[in-house]
Amino acid sequence: MKLIIGNKNYSSWSLRGWLACKQSGLAFEEIQVPLYGEDWDQRKKEHDEIAPSSGKVPVLWDGDAVVWDSLAIIEYLADRVGRERFWPKADDARAMARSMVAEMHSGYGALRRQCPMNIRRKVEGWEIDEEARGDVVRILTLWAEARARFGRGGPFLFGTFSAADIFYAPVVSRFMTYGIGVPGFGKAYMEAIWEHEWLQAWIAAAEDEDWVIEQWEIPARKGNRK
Secondary structure, three states, X not given: OEEEEOOOOOOHHHHHHHHHHHXXXXXXXXXXXXXXXXXXXXXXXXXXXXXXXXXXOOEEEXXXXXXXXXXXXXXXXXXXXXXXXXXXXXXXHHHHHHHHHHHHHHOOHHHHHHOXXXXXXXXXXXXXXXXXXXXXXXXXXXXXXXXXXXXXXXXXXXXXXXXXXXXXHHHHHHHHHOOOOOOHHHHHHHHHHHHOHHHHHHHHHHHHOOOOOHHHHOOOOOOOOO
């Protein structure tokens, strides 16, 4: 298998696809393309391996099969290695995990805009608006419910590491970068994610990158958004 990803410092969707491949246990080759460089538009046209996704990452190639979109990658890999590797076994836990992943996949636009993933930065005194605060409250509420109902088997949302943790790992990064305050249970969960060996490997690689994407270094504040 080959996984096409973008800059590790910035690309939250690449992180999800990469974690999904790690969780599958299958061997894969990692191919990185620097996003939004001066020649990005041309590279998208010329790079056959990302062409099926219209130039977006991640993209997973498995022989002649090609899968783009992080959630589709999780589902494809779950079909290959067994769904229990990605999803809780119990019906009620699996139902909540799927709903949380789908909500993350399609929602929280205000948080994404105002707090883009940037692993190398630590921002002090960052203010978010009411809409983004609503996203934070919703996320923390879901984390609390998952942990209370299904988290007895370990430190992650549903006990053991799962698709839900894959999808919320970039949120943990955002909360840490922008100093988003969370209650004690949230801090414990974030620490478990951040100290996971796969996250540590990704963080180390992100810190070693020399690419800078200026539009993601200055997030949009209320009043100066474009």
